[in-house]
Amino acid sequence: MRVLIDDALDLLRLRVKPLAAYQYPWWQPALLLTLLGLVASADTAELGDNLLGRMLFMVAFTWLETALFVRFIGFWMRAGKWQASGSLFGLVVAASALQFIAPLTSWLPDDAALVADSALSVLGVLILVHALAAVSGLTRLRVACGVVLFAPIAMLLLAGTLSFANMAGWVTLPDEMVKAMQGAAEVKEPG
Numbered sequence: 001m002r003v004l005i006d007d008a009l010d011l012l013r014l015r016v017k018p019l020a021a022y023q024y025p026w027w028q029p030a031l032l033l034t035l036l037g038l039v040a041s042a043d044t045a046e047l048g049d050n051l052l053g054r055m056l057f058m059v060a061f062t063w064l065e066t067a068l069f070v071r072f073i074g075f076w077m078r079a080g081k082w083q084a085s086g087s088l089f090g091l092v093v094a095a096s097a098l099q100f101i102a103p104l105t106s107w108l109p110d111d112a113a114l115v116a117d118s119a120l121s122v123l124g125v126l127i128l129v130h131a132l133a134a135v136s137g138l139t140r141l142r143v144a145c146g147v148v149l150f151a152p153i154a155m156l157l158l159a160g161t162l163s164f165a166n167m168a169g170w171v172t173l174p175d176e177m178v179k180a181m182q183g184a185a186e187v188k189e190p191g
Contacts, residue, residue: 008095011094011095011097012098012127019135029090033066037060038059039099039103043103048171048172053169056170077136077142094131095127
């Protein structure tokens with residue numbers, strides 16, 4: 001586990017190794033990814049009082065999003081003539097380690113928290129793009145386009161998992177979110 005943590009810190013410093021270095025025993029990235037989901041659940045107070053439900057939702061969403069992203073970006077990079085020499089899963093999980101400090105922004109005033117969240121998001125994407133480009137030999141632009149193309153898929157996944165978690169009683173959607181969803185559904189319906 002120490003190697004995974006060291007690799008995550010190296011990625012934060014934009015030091016990237018060959019892809020073979022990110023092939024960890026399965027339980028290490030699985031544990032880190034689960035912990036990322038649990039940490040992310042700390043910033044979901046608006047989803048109701050069911051703490052266990054919010055934790056389950058965020059862990060499930062984190063796992064689904066990461067697994068889907070790894071499949072999507074792998075396909076995208078192979079379409080760019082990259083010859084896969086191993087799984088991208090360990091690298092993507094290690095590059096996501098910056099998310100551990102994201103909940104700390106809730107301690108800041110609202111405007112500062114918004115700026116800090118945005119800066120962390122941009123930095124996280126830059127680290128991920130840099131790491132994927134370095135291990136694949138593809139241009140950063142090609143990799144960045146793949147990351148941007150995944151964003152609508154991630155939004156659909158979020159909407160679907162939120163809806164499922166709401167029906168399962170894990171979370172309670174805020175009234176303004178429900179109204180926005182209903183408004184979007186009404187716009188789609190003719191008449």
